[in-house]
Amino acid sequence: MFNVTGLKYRYPRNAEDTIRGMSFEVQGGEIFGLLGPSGVGKSTTQKILVRLLQGYRGQVTYRGKDLRSFGKEFYQRVGVGFEMPVHFSKLTAEENLAFFRRLYANNADTDELLRRVGLYEDRNKKVNEFSKGMKIRLNFVRALLNRPTFLFLDEPTIGLDPGNARVIKQMIREFRDDGGTVLLTTHLMNDVDELCDRVAFMAHGTIVETDTPKNLKLRHGQRQVEVEYEEDGDVCMQSFNLDHLATDDTFFDIVRNRRIITMHSKETTLDDIFIKVTGVQT
Amino acid sequence: MSLVAALFRGELERQARYNIIAASLVVAIVWVGVLHFAEIGDVTALLPLLLMIDSVTMPIILVGASMFFEKQEGSIRSLLVSPIHHGEYIGSKAASTVVTSVLTLVIVFGYARIFREVHLGFGALLGAVVLISVFHALVGVLITYRARDFTGMLMGMFRYVVIIMVPVVLEEVGIIQHELLRRALFLLPTKAASTLLTATAADFAPWEIGASIAYLVLGIVALTVLALRDFSNFAARESGV
Ligand SMILES: Nc1ncnc2c1ncn2[C@@H]1O[C@H](COP(=O)(O)OP(=O)(O)OP(=O)(O)O)[C@@H](O)[C@H]1O
Numbered sequence: 074m075f076n077v078t079g080l081k082y083r084y085p086r087n088a089e090d091t092i093r094g095m096s097f098e099v100q101g102g103e104i105f106g107l108l109g110p111s112g113v114g115k116s117t118t119q120k121i122l123v124r125l126l127q128g129y130r131g132q133v134t135y136r137g138k139d140l141r142s143f144g145k146e147f148y149q150r151v152g153v154g155f156e157m158p159v160h161f162s163k164l165t166a167e168e169n170l171a172f173f174r175r176l177y178a179n180n181a182d183t184d185e186l187l188r189r190v191g192l193y194e195d196r197n198k199k200v201n202e203f204s205k206g207m208k209i210r211l212n213f214v215r216a217l218l219n220r221p222t223f224l225f226l227d228e229p230t231i232g233l234d235p236g237n238a239r240v241i242k243q244m245i246r247e248f249r250d251d252g253g254t255v256l257l258t259t260h261l262m263n264d265v266d267e268l269c270d271r272v273a274f275m276a277h278g279t280i281v282e283t284d285t286p287k288n289l290k291l292r293h294g295q296r297q298v299e300v301e302y303e304e305d306g307d308v309c310m311q312s313f314n315l316d317h318l319a320t321d322d323t324f325f326d327i328v329r330n331r332r333i334i335t336m337h338s339k340e341t342t343l344d345d346i347f348i349k350v351t352g353v354q355t
Numbered sequence: 356m357s358l359v360a361a362l363f364r365g366e367l368e369r370q371a372r373y374n375i376i377a378a379s380l381v382v383a384i385v386w387v388g389v390l391h392f393a394e395i396g397d398v399t400a401l402l403p404l405l406l407m408i409d410s411v412t413m414p415i416i417l418v419g420a421s422m423f424f425e426k427q428e429g430s431i432r433s434l435l436v437s438p439i440h441h442g443e444y445i446g447s448k449a450a451s452t453v454v455t456s457v458l459t460l461v462i463v464f465g466y467a468r469i470f471r472e473v474h475l476g477f478g479a480l481l482g483a484v485v486l487i488s489v490f491h492a493l494v495g496v497l498i499t500y501r502a503r504d505f506t507g508m509l510m511g512m513f514r515y516v517v518i519i520m521v522p523v524v525l526e527e528v529g530i531i532q533h534e535l536l537r538r539a540l541f542l543l544p545t546k547a548a549s550t551l552l553t554a555t556a557a558d559f560a561p562w563e564i565g566a567s568i569a570y571l572v573l574g575i576v577a578l579t580v581l582a583l584r585d586f587s588n589f590a591a592r593e594s595g596v
């Protein structure tokens with residue numbers, strides 16, 4: 074879908090490049106996660122791909138054609154979910170959607186979308202009377218209203234309660250299962266685990282790692298068991314490699330002779346991988 | 356429905372909802388008040404002046420306010436990722452401004468015809484008001500591009516009014532009389548505006564009227580080119596994804 078090679082970008086007033094040579098590919102039918110520390114350039118990359126920033130260097134193709142060669146028709150089947158407010162605040166939700174629907178050749182059933190995100194009852198309220206989470210859900214509906222085949226989502230579940238976040242995630246998965254492609258940024262590694270087919274980690278303006286979440290865990294993973302036990306009235310802790318547990322005498326000594334307080338197997342989480350590959354300490 | 360029609364309809368809907376129409380009606384009523392209290396029977400000289408002030412200042416304010424709202428509440432972002440061309444966006448703003456200017460014209464001219472004496476042709480006034488307000492809607496777009504915030508937009512408009520409009524008003528009321536200065540005023544679009552508005556009452560040479568129309572039309576073309584050229588910069592600045 075998107076093929077990005079050697080992408081570089083510098084904001085007009087800045088001295089240095091924000092994007093310093095990124096290459097990646099978003100394949101049709103996948104949910105691709107763009108991850109990285111705050112300020113690394115995830116939103117900037119999205120802005121370039123949705124054609125809001127011109128003057129980038131490198132090559133970006135969409136469906137095999139140079140991104141620059143597209144006109145306004147590019148937006149007919151592309152949905153953009155912003156993390157910031159994007160609606161006319163003195164119009165109602167329904168009036169907003171009605172206005173934007175008229176700009177597209179294809180329209181989704183927005184009533185149905187509103188029902189799913191739980192906003193149908195509030196559709197005749199003005200948007201400035203919406204709570205933060207309601208606005209975020211409305212943004213999501215706005216992104217889907219032209220029946221897009223490609224969906225950009227910037228932090229789609231930030232600010233939502235777990236119930237609503239689950240609904241949105243389910244809708245994103247359904248979108249993918251119906252053949253849609255998604256480029257998503259998020260800081261929530263939980264969302265990545267639940268949603269992303271592949272992820273790319275950004276650091277210092279480039280991509281430092283791309284893979285499926287599962288492979289990343291396998292490659293960066295340490296399989297360990299952490300044992301907390303009592304020794305001479307003190308609490309001690311020791312880690313053991315899961316793969317060599319059967320032959321580890323120290324481990325068996327502790328298990329036989331000490332009082333165990335806790336025992337946890339520790340798989341590397343995406344959080345750990347995030348910190349490791351982006352070099353960011355949190 | 357075509358895109359332009361959809362955008363235009365949206366603009367009108369929002370003008371109503373954001374009380375922009377109401378504001379311009381209030382201003383129209385102020386002009387009617389001026390005509391009412393001026394206590395002159397024949398308002399042929401006064402009316403063009405009021406219409407000029409209205410169709411210069413109001414389009415700048417209305418376009419500025421509507422674009423400023425869009426920036427402030429972020430709806431501009433949503434528009435920027437819609438399949439609309441920059442020209443369609445700017446065009447719908449100009450067109451909806453014309454609607455309010457014409458509304459004012461109808462109210463003020465209507466009052467003058469019914470309660471006062473006036474020797475001006477409505478058709479000529481209409482044409483002039485349309486040209487002047489499109490021109491100044493575009494001026495409003497350019498001022499808004501450059502303005503950092505609403506105050507900046509108002510300051511830009513204020514500068515324009517003081518430098519470009521006030522001298523012509525001063526000439527109209529007889530304060531500027533120096534011949535050289537009066538000639539110099541022909542450089543200003545507002546002079547072309549006032550020439551056109553008074554055209555049916557005063558005895559201008561046809562070339563003067565032609566030149567005024569040409570000035571405004573060419574000005575509209577030039578301003579459109581600038582507005583389209585600078586749109587991308589404006590878009591990039593306002594489009595935090
Ligand atoms: N309009 C702008 N002009 C100049 N610099 C900018 C502009 N927008 C963003 N930047 C800079 O570009 C860098 C990347 O910003 P960006 O918004 O892409 O980060 P991000 O990865 O999306 O961060 P977050 O996770 O916090 O959303 C930052 O250093 C930011 O200061």
Ligand SMILES: [Mg+2]
Binds near residue numbers: 115116117227596
């Ligand atoms: Mg961001």
